[in-house]
Amino acid sequence: MPTPTLAPDSLLVTVAPTGAETAKADCPQLPTTLEELVATARDCEAAGAAMVHVHVRDGDHRPTLDGGLLKETVAALRQETDLVVQLSTGGSVHDPLAERLKVLDAEPDSCSLTMGTTNFGDDVFSNPWPFVVELYQLAQERAVVPEFELFDLGQVHALVRLLDRYGLPAGGRVHVDLVMGVPGGMDGTASAMVAAVHDLPAEVTSWSATGIGRTTLPVMLGALSMGGHLRVGMEDVLTISRGVPVESNAQLVRRAVEAGALAQRGPMSPAAARELLGVRPASR
Numbered sequence: 001m002p003t004p005t006l007a008p009d010s011l012l013v014t015v016a017p018t019g020a021e022t023a024k025a026d027c028p029q030l031p032t033t034l035e036e037l038v039a040t041a042r043d044c045e046a047a048g049a050a051m052v053h054v055h056v057r058d059g060d061h062r063p064t065l066d067g068g069l070l071k072e073t074v075a076a077l078r079q080e081t082d083l084v085v086q087l088s089t090g091g092s093v094h095d096p097l098a099e100r101l102k103v104l105d106a107e108p109d110s111c112s113l114t115m116g117t118t119n120f121g122d123d124v125f126s127n128p129w130p131f132v133v134e135l136y137q138l139a140q141e142r143a144v145v146p147e148f149e150l151f152d153l154g155q156v157h158a159l160v161r162l163l164d165r166y167g168l169p170a171g172g173r174v175h176v177d178l179v180m181g182v183p184g185g186m187d188g189t190a191s192a193m194v195a196a197v198h199d200l201p202a203e204v205t206s207w208s209a210t211g212i213g214r215t216t217l218p219v220m221l222g223a224l225s226m227g228g229h230l231r232v233g234m235e236d237v238l239t240i241s242r243g244v245p246v247e248s249n250a251q252l253v254r255r256a257v258e259a260g261a262l263a264q265r266g267p268m269s270p271a272a273a274r275e276l277l278g279v280r281p282a283s284r
């Protein structure tokens with residue numbers, strides 16, 4: 001993707017409020033129940049988020065891909081917010097591939113789609129090529145718009161290969177999220193971002209970035225300087241500054257919106273985000 005001379009006027013802020021890695025016992029403010037998730041989503045929308053990236057938890061606050069709960073969650077978020085609802089197909093590192101494919105049965109607006117296997121701390125986040133292709137084709141059939149998650153430079157090139165072989169996603173737009181700073185993936189540095197963005201295929205119409213842990217701020221500032229959008233949230237970072245715990249996801253969204261304001265980019269509305277991403281209009 002050629003780097004645009006001018007950044008877009010507005011800023012897509014995606015919030016990833018929960019993730020699959022943090023235990024509720026270690027972080028009581030992590031939204032793990034449906035009520036907490038919906039309240040968080042409402043607060044984040046009011047603060048300027050336009051999309052929510054969702055992992056759900058069971059009654060014991062453990063990550064689950066339970067189909068009924070995923071459907072209930074999509075319905076509740078649609079009922080209570082206008083946010084673009086993106087379900088994680090990454091799940092947790094322990095989720096079987098077949099279960100991850102079934103996430104699309106919950107009919108979200110969007111789904112995450114990671115472009116390759118990555119060492120993930122001490123674990124392995126498994127995304128073999130045949131799985132990537134199957135998930136992509138399923139998303140095309142079901143008209144679910146994927147967000148391509150790129151954890152590494154090699155995954156940029158896997159995206160080139162996927163689009164060459166299987167064509168454009170539903171909606172015809174291609175949105176990428178650079179997930180930087182995972183131990184085992186690309187580092188959360190400006191030089192890694194420049195390399196990744198430089199090699200994005202021409203089909204890419206928008207990209208965002210998120211920096212895990214201590215890479216949050218450099219990645220945010222780098223993405224704003226390169227015309228990218230932002231993903232923030234407690235899936236990715238649990239401190240607001242060194243040693244200070246995050247109070248809420250809305251706090252992280254507000255900080256992203258403030259950083260966007262400095263770059264003269266106001267927060268994009270959910271309706272504008274749907275247009276950007278090629279997602280169907282909301283049917284609340």
Ligand code: KMH
Nearest residue numbers: 020088090091092093112
């Ligand atoms: N929880 C990670 C293993 C995604 O949501 O698609 C994978 C992840 C990516 O969070």
Ligand code: ZN
Nearest residue numbers: 019088090235
């Ligand atoms: Zn996720």
